[in-house]
Amino acid sequence: MRPTLTTLLLATTLMATGGSATAGDLAAAIEQDYKAHLADLFDYFHRNPELSMMEHNTAARLASELRDAGYEVTEGVGDTGLVAIMKNGPGPLVMMRADMDGLPVQEKSGLANASKAQQEDWDGNLVYVMHACGHDTHITGLVGTARRMAASRDEWSGTLMLIGQPAEERVGGAKIMMQDDIWDRFGKPDYAMAFHVNSNVPTGKLVAVVDSPYSGADTVDIIIHGIGAHGAYPHRGVDPVVLGSQIVLALQTVVSRTLPPRAAGVITVGSFHAGTKHNIISDRAHLQLTVRNDNFETRQILLGGIKRVAQNMGRVAGLPEDKLPEVIVSDEGVPPTINDMELTRRLRSVWSAALGEDIFHEEKRLGMGAEDFPFFTVDPYIPSTYFGVGGTPQADFDREKAGGAPVPSHHSPLFKVDAESSIRLGVEATVLGLKELLQE
Template identity: 70%
Template sequence: MKHFASALLLTLASTASYALENLSQDITKDYQSKLGPLFEHFHRNPELSHLEFKTSKRLAKELRAAGFEVTEGIGKTGVVAIMKNGKGPLVMMRADMDGLPVKEKSGLKYASTNTQKDWDGNLVPVMHACGHDVHITSLVGTARQMAKHKKEWSGTLMLIGQPAEERVGGAKSMMQDGIWKRFGQPDYAMAFHVSSEIEAGKLVAVEGSPYSGVDTLDIIVPGIGAHGASPHRGKDPVVIGSQIVMALQTIVSREIAPKEPSVITVGSFHSGSKHNIISDQAKLQVTVRNDNLETRNYLIKAIERVAVNIGRAAGLPEDRLPKVIIADEPTPPTVNDIPMTQRLKTVWQKEMGEDAFAKGYKRLGMGAEDFPFFTTDPYIPSVYFAVGGTSKEDFATEKAGGAAVPSHHSPLFKITPEPAVTKGVEATVIALLELLKK
């Protein structure tokens, strides 16, 4: 009996290994016949945030064809696809689908020449300058593979096509539309982003925070208007605002611990209308980044302290001191659930090999994501991972002094699509089979 049981376990293990080996081959074949042309279609036809009407319709069509029950128009243009497959957890996988108002200069044969009226009625060029075309193409590939492998998992799979990530509002709008009440609250959630900073097809999964929280602030700096030739008759908001800009730099450098991630950037400074007029107001637009709530609260209070007291030091009356306004609801940091991340990294390493992971990757920037609006309140264990999108050859060219690898949001941005899409699908399917295993 023991020999029979051992033989059975070996047979099952062998079958599983064979199935996963075939998975990689199947995804490659699917890319060559279906996903490759689909990626090029999405890349050629980008749409702006909350205006992804054609994109969401095509995505919904592809997910229905894969056997999912699909609902459109969630949070205006969002898509929710459900496949029920017996008892088990509900697992969500999200892909964002919006483009950016950027004129593409990548030189790709399938480059976008699309234009679209923006939210203010202006006709602007549109480009997938952040790789969301990779995400939605991979979501379709995932749907097709999970439908094909239904015998190997049990539970409910929820695939989400999310609008307006670039304006950090799409996840919130889907939540406001009652997505969990309508379709069920997931037990686990996942998403991935293609990265130009990582070799194409390689994975990165951070045990902690892969993306920062962000606040958008306006600082209104009152002044007392006067003639430019008589500055002593007024209070110059340009000078006061400039002092505030410089003083804000010391909050991060002198008040926050050196290894605690934080950023304060003044992205816009507006005041005045003419060379020789001292205006009566300046407006600063500020982005504030953090990786935890404690740091976030300290930064906001410190910015207000600096702005108000520089106004006092300049002699502004108490009823005309600078005001700090939080322009939008804060976006919390994206924080991976550590046990879930370790679990998925273990299965990825086992099934895809140690070479599947990028070596020596360091998170250097403090970009933000709206994915945590899905996972923070209520808390849902989640993993947000990265898949590389830049070829090894392009990195070698840059290192040798040639053309630099373009960053996200650049008009030169481009992805090596086949390894990015296929490894995105493979990593997602392996993770889903682990979370939904019988």
């Protein structure tokens, strides 16, 4: 691009005020820091994953990295979580969150730094642990962001809050931190951000929807009280296996027949347990469901539909009113993650101006994965943007298309992302966003 008079004047003004570096300078500084520091840090995190709510060494390393970068760090927030603060003059309070936990998966990625770590799980079993969702790129990125922001304090004003969150994979860590009164203790953010590396998106691309990037999720149990009998005398009982099967099938019409066609919802019966032996009609069946929604109205329709179907199928089977199937909705549900429209449009224009118009990977969301990030942002409402960062080189997608090895999904033992590209772009987008928001 040929410099115009305006850009020349602007550059001179910025230089005169000691102001903003260019996008190219930022990318170069991040690249340098990656090679000098972040690559080794990622290697450490990747080799040493820890299970949800057991992220003790991860949190300790993250805390020491953030302290070294000049932040005031409080550990043990929500058990293994941490909050790092940098105050830098008047202006808004902006929060950036990274989740820290690994998964009980044995790594088979073939990477040189593949995890061999083992840990005792929540039930006391020794299991292999792997960063099979890429949270190691998030925490390494958080350190990269912290270092960049600290190194360019003259370019922003306000307070930066960095959060290391436990237990995203158990969808509880954000809630536990909120129960620890973080906003009362550290201040309530004016804006919040987070990113997830995405193995389904090519490296070098961002995903930032002016919409809902993640769904709400509820966990539901249905307990069916049958009437036990001999398998050869079914007329003497009420068979909970037959009743449970009818409930599973009838649930399929809750989404297809009661949700408006353009509203998204999922009811999946993930487990069905009943019975002990061939010739015994059991007196109990237990169904376990996951239920997904993109808004409150859909959630009410789905949960109400499940209750209506389960109880009325019990009546159809002839169960007395006090023995109808019980529908138990867990209080562990998460709301949908909804990107604030105005904030997300603002960040999208910052990113496309700095990184190019084609920086975005625009793809319709097909599944209904969930996140616990909205526990930070729903009540009280904080405008937030949750964005995605591409993790898989385009060549791998091309190879898959040509009939080669498929690109491994998140949570797979084969999961691997291009850490350097993901972390560098994640840091760059985060720093650009933070500097946009952190102004007097």
